[in-house]
Amino acid sequence: MIDAENVVYDYPSGRALRGVSFVVRPGAVLALVGPNGAGKSTLMRCIAALDAPTQGAITVQGIDTQDDPRAIHASLGYLPDIYGLYDRLSVRQCLIYAARSRGVATDAAPAAAEAAAARVGLSDRMESLAGHLSRGLRQRLGIAQSLVHRPRVLLLDEPASGLDPEARASLSELIRGLAGEGMTLIVSSHILSELEDYCSEMLMLREGEVVGGGVVRLDGLATPGADTEDGGAPESSAPPVLVRVSFAVPASELLDPLGALGFSVSHIEDTDAILAIPSGTEAQTATLSALVQAGLPVRSFNLVRHTLEETYRAAAKGPASDTKTFGDEA
C-alpha cells in the first residue's frame, strides 16, 4: 500500500531523513514513533506528496509521489500536527468544501459531509462555526475533513496532541473503526501510550533513520481486525500470539494434557500457563473450546499484551530485519 525506498530529505539546515525504507501493508494501522525531531512529520509530508524527497521514492497504492503528486493528494487524507480550520465557516460548510475540493460530486457533497460528521460525532454541530468549537471538537472536524472523500489511506500526525483523556478515547475509537473498515492508517506520536489501543504495526524513527530493523508487527498488542486489504480474516501466515490461561490447579500438573492437545507451552507460573497459538479471534475461540472440552479446569483466558513502550524498547535494541514480530516474546 505504501512503499518507501531509501528516502532522503534535506532541509537547507541539514538532513532530516537518512535513507528511510519501509513497507506498510494494506489495512494496517502503523504507529510512526520516535522522539521529537526524529523526522516523523517530514516523512508524513513526503508520503502526502507535500514535499519531494531529495533522494529515493515513495509509492502509495502504486503511484509515485513525485510522478503524480495530485493523484496522491486525491487518494489520501492527511491531518498535519499543526493545522487550521476556516473559523468563520460552519462545520457543514467546512465539510462540504473539503468534500468538493477532494473530488466528491456537487450533489453528493452534502451527504458526504453528513456522513463524515456522523463518523466523528459532529452531527449535532453542523451549523456551529468552526471557530467556536472546543479543541477536541476541532480535532474531530480536522479528521472529518481529511476523510470526507473516503480515502484508502489516512495520515494523522500527532492527532491526540493536546486532547483530554475523554477526547483521546473518542479518537482511539474512531481510529479503530476506520481500521475495521479496511482503511490504511499511519498515526504518528511521540507518546507511545496513545497508540497502544489501535496500532497493528510500528515504525520507529530516530535522527532521521529507521531503528529496530523496520516495520514491527504488534500482533500481541492490538488487533484492529483489518489485517487484509478487504478487511477480512487475518493472514494465515501471521505469526503466533501468546495467551495466558489460568487453571484451578498448578499448571505444571497439566503439561501432559496440554501437550496431548497439541499446545505449545512456552512458560508456566503457578496456576498460569502461557500458550503460543495462531493469531486471530477464531484461533483463540478454538483454543478455549478445546481446553474446556478436554475437561481442563480453566479459570481465565487472556491474550498476553505488551505495552507499546516495551515493544518499542525491545525493537530498538533488537537485530535488524525487514519485519519483526513481537507478539511471540514473553
Place this chain on the structure above:
Amino acid sequence: MNPELQRNLWLDAPVRRLVGTAAVPVLIFLIVWLVDRGNHPYAIVIVGGAMFVGAALVWAPREARAAVTDEVYARTWDFQRTCALAPWTLTWGKLVGATARAWLLAAFSLLIAFLQLASVTRISHALFWVIVAVGLGVLMQSSGLAIGLIEIRKGRAAGRPPGQRSMGLALLTLALLAAGAVVWAHTHMVWSADLHGGVLTPGRQPLMWWGAAYDPVKFAGISLGIFAVCAVGWAWRLMRLELQLRNMPWAWVGFVVIAALYAAGFNTTPDADVGALDQRLALAGAICALCAYLGALIEPADTVRARQFLKALNPVEGLNLGGLIWTTPLIAKPMALTVILLVWDAMIRNRDTGAPQALLALATLAFLLRDLGFIAALRFSSPGRGDFGVLMRLALLYVAGALVGRLFGGANGPALFIPTLNPAGLSLMSGAIQAVLAWAWTAWRIAKAPDPQKADPQTVLSSN
C-alpha cells in the same frame, strides 16, 4: 460552482458585506453629484477612476496575495495543497473569489465613469478605456496572487512564514506607475496626445514597432492585455509548483525571448538607419537583464536546490541533463541571453563606433553579472532577508562606490564602481573583478551552509 470560489464567497462575500460594499460608491457618487451638480463633465469620471484605482489596483491585489498568504498564517495551506482541484481551478477560484468585493466596488465605479465618459466623448473611446482599466486590474491582481505564492516559497526556504507586508507588491505598483508615466510622457510629449479635449489621440506620428506604424494608445492597450494574460499564466504556473507539479522550463525562456523581441521592436530613432541593430540589441539585452534581476529576487534561496544544480553540472560526476532541467536557477537563462546579446552589441559597436563604446557594453555586462552575484550572495547568506534590503544594499554599492571613486580616484574613480565611458576599459576590468568576487562569495555561502549529511538532525528538525 468552483469549490474554491464558493468557499471564498462564503468567507468574504456574504450578502450583508456585498450590500455594504455596493453602498460605498453609491454614497460617494451621490456626494460628488450634490457638490458638482454636473458643472464639470469629468468630475464623475475622475472620481470613478480614482475609486477604480483604489479598488482594482490597490485593494484587489492585496486580497489576491492574502488569498494564499493568509492560508499559511491560518495553517490551512497544506489542507489546500492536498486537495484534488486542478491548479487552474484553484487559481481562478482565488482570483475571483478573494477579490469579489473589491471588484464589485471597481466594477460599479467603472460603470459610472464609463457612462459619463461615453456621454461626453464617444462610446468606443470610453469602451477602450474600460478595457484598459480591466486589463490593468487583471494584471495587478494576478501579480498579487503570484507575489503571494513567491513569498510562500521563499518563506519555506527561509524557514519562516511570509511577511505581513509585501514589498514585492509595493515594488510592482511602483514599477507599473513608472511604466504608466513613461507611456503617458511618450504619448503626451512626443505624439502630443490631446488629453484636455477628452480624447487621447495620437499627435504627430504613430508608434513604430518592427518597422510598422501603430496607434500608440491602442498599442499600449493591447500590450497591457497581453501582459495581463502573462500575469495570469504566471500565477497559474506558481500555483502548479505549490501543488508539487513540475513546470517545464521552456515557458520562462519563451517569456524572456518574447519580452526581448517586444522591446527590440521599438525604434527610438526611426529616421536613422545607422545603429538600428545596435539599439535593438541593447533594448533586448536590457529586458533580458531585467528578467535576470527579477529571477534573482523571486527565486527561493534554497541551498539544497543550489547543491543539486551544482551536482548535476559537475563534469567529474558526469553532466546530468535531466537534473539540470529541474534545478537550473531562474537567472541562468536570461543571464545567458543577456551575455549573448551584449557581446553581440559590443561587436557591432566596435565595428561602427569604436572600441570605447564596445568596452562600455562589456562593462555594463560585467556590472550586471556583479549585481546578480551580489544579490545571490546576500540572499544565500540570509535567506530571510527582504527584497527591499537587498535592493537598498545594491543601490548603496553604486552610490557609495561612485562617491568613494570620485573622492579618491578623481575623474576616473567612478569607473571603478559604475559602468562608464571614462575610461570604459577600467570600468570593464573593475566590473569583471567584482563579478568574479561576488560569485565566489555566493559559492562560498552555498558551500558554507550546513552539510545535510553532517548536520545534527535534532537541530535540523527543530529549525523546521
